[in-house]
Amino acid sequence: MKDFAIELDAVTAGYHHHTVFSKVSFAVSSGERILVTGSNGSGKSTLLRIISGTLIPKSGTVTVQHVTLHNSRRRQQTRRQIGILAQMQHDPEIAISVRESVVLGLWGTRFNWCTRVQREDHERARNYLALVDMLPFEHRDIRSLSGGQHQRVALARALIRNPQIILMDEPTTYLDLDAKRDILERIMQLQQQMQFTLVVVSHDDHLIDRFDRTIRLEHGSLLEVEGGSLWAR
């Protein structure tokens, strides 16, 4: 039996009465690097929400790390094994230091409503900042960073959960060519070192050759799976 990190079986997802994609099926092996492409509104980010268990599918089955996400407890448990690199948004209105922003990535694992951030969480954040060469910036306000630096910090935030799977939403958007190359290089290097399963959502087709497989979402359905032997419906 193949060791799948993620399995989607006939999953239909959307918001309220609007269906974003329907009957999508695919599987991702452990340690595999998958690129999900598609135009705006095709459901790429929705797919990440489904895998992370933060959006419940209208129908179908989602299995992550051999756990079927059919109740909130299981979704919450599984989420602890997932690291997130969210889409870069406009600068927040509140000031936040680089280190504190990395600590926030631990929400739901090391702290939540009941438990607070500990001193060792800050130490952990420093270690991951060092991993992406951002430790000298730990006290800087995140709003003062460049786009590339911003994404390196976001990478540290995703890694701090020590995840089995990392989901990335448009990690190269708004970056210039050098910064794009730098962040991709770092992601791939760290993936090889740590062997986590990597699912990257991007509208940038130029990234295709860096991944094991590419999945294309178009008009609410999965159109093609390139370069892979796994099944797709």
Next chain:
Amino acid sequence: MGTLIAEAWSVGVIRHALFGMLIAGGTLSLLGVVIVALHLSVIRFTLMHVGLFGAAVGIALGSGATIGAFTAVLIASCIMGYLSRQNVMSTSSISGLFMTGSLAGAFLLLAGTGVPAMQVFDIFAGNILMLSRTDLVLTAITGTIVVLVFIVAYREIQLVLFNRELAILLGVPVEAIMMALFLLLGLGIATALRLVGALLVDAVILLPGIAALRLARSFGSALLLSSLFGIISTAGGFFIALRFNLPVGASAAMTATCLLSCVLLIGKLIQPS
């Protein structure tokens, strides 16, 4: 000044008023940080108009302008929070709907029931010196709720303000937090309406938050500074009003305006070139 304060202190109404202003300034001002960070300025402006409509309804029903305004603002904040959560329409469209509807409703009610307009418009000016012991307790309860929410959900609110998409993907109940913040905002505005009136709610809630965000280096320091600026604005305004025999609400609003101007100026001067 000392004698004046001592004399004023012996009057129960003035003591209540000062406590009310201090509690509101120190606690409701925390909401200003959220209003600015989540761009909810239009919502708070809408809730002020809803307060006017509620006052008209309250007077027409004989329950009083304040109770009417308080109830209307709370109900409206619940409905607006729900509509915004359901993505029925954009926040600005919801605000437009409520603002226009409230104003139209208020004027129609005034015309239809013969309620004296000036009585309704009192809600715009507020009357801090009419604050009863019950009002003071209610203000303290509201303030405590606001502070407790910020203590319990500190990191969760910080995550929502930092990156809402990240918060969703990490499993933070963003919709519930947004709903709670809408409700708190309604509660805070309704309370401030009773103290300083609709026109000057910003003095207690919004301006301290704006000033704090200009100087703060973290979310925690933004909350602390906002609370401090809120206290300075309300206490400063109160003593100025006492000393020069001026309206309390307007004095507090002017103090908050001067404070924000100073902060903006200082921020400009210390900004690295």
